[in-house]
Amino acid sequence: MIRVELPFHLRTLAGVTGEITLEIEGPATQRSVLDALEARFPMLRGTIRDHMTFRRRPFVRFFACQRDYSHEPPDSPLPDEIASGAEPFLVVGAIAGG
Numbered sequence: 278m279i280r281v282e283l284p285f286h287l288r289t290l291a292g293v294t295g296e297i298t299l300e301i302e303g304p305a306t307q308r309s310v311l312d313a314l315e316a317r318f319p320m321l322r323g324t325i326r327d328h329m330t331f332r333r334r335p336f337v338r339f340f341a342c343q344r345d346y347s348h349e350p351p352d353s354p355l356p357d358e359i360a361s362g363a364e365p366f367l368v369v370g371a372i373a374g375g
Contacts, residue, residue, distance in 0.1 A: 290320055308352050336371045339366070
């Protein structure tokens with residue numbers, strides 16, 4: 278079981294109020310988690326990743342175990358704490374400006 282926390286606007290779009298739990302096949306990677314998330318909540322397709330390239334949207338960040346995984350390859354394994362459900366995988370809306 279993978280736990281996922283989304284920013285408020287994506288929770289609203291998905292129609293959920295709290296943390297999401299997902300079952301995935303195989304190893305826990307960014308790609309497998311996001312594939313499972315988009316399969317369960319099709320309205321999120323294109324909001325976190327580009328429709329065609331599946332690359333992370335510019336103002337979206339991924340965190341796991343207090344570490345930024347936004348620039349990691351999408352198929353690299355996530356920490357065991359994420360795979361076991363002990364820690365959530367965070368999808369965070371980044372803010373730009375100065």
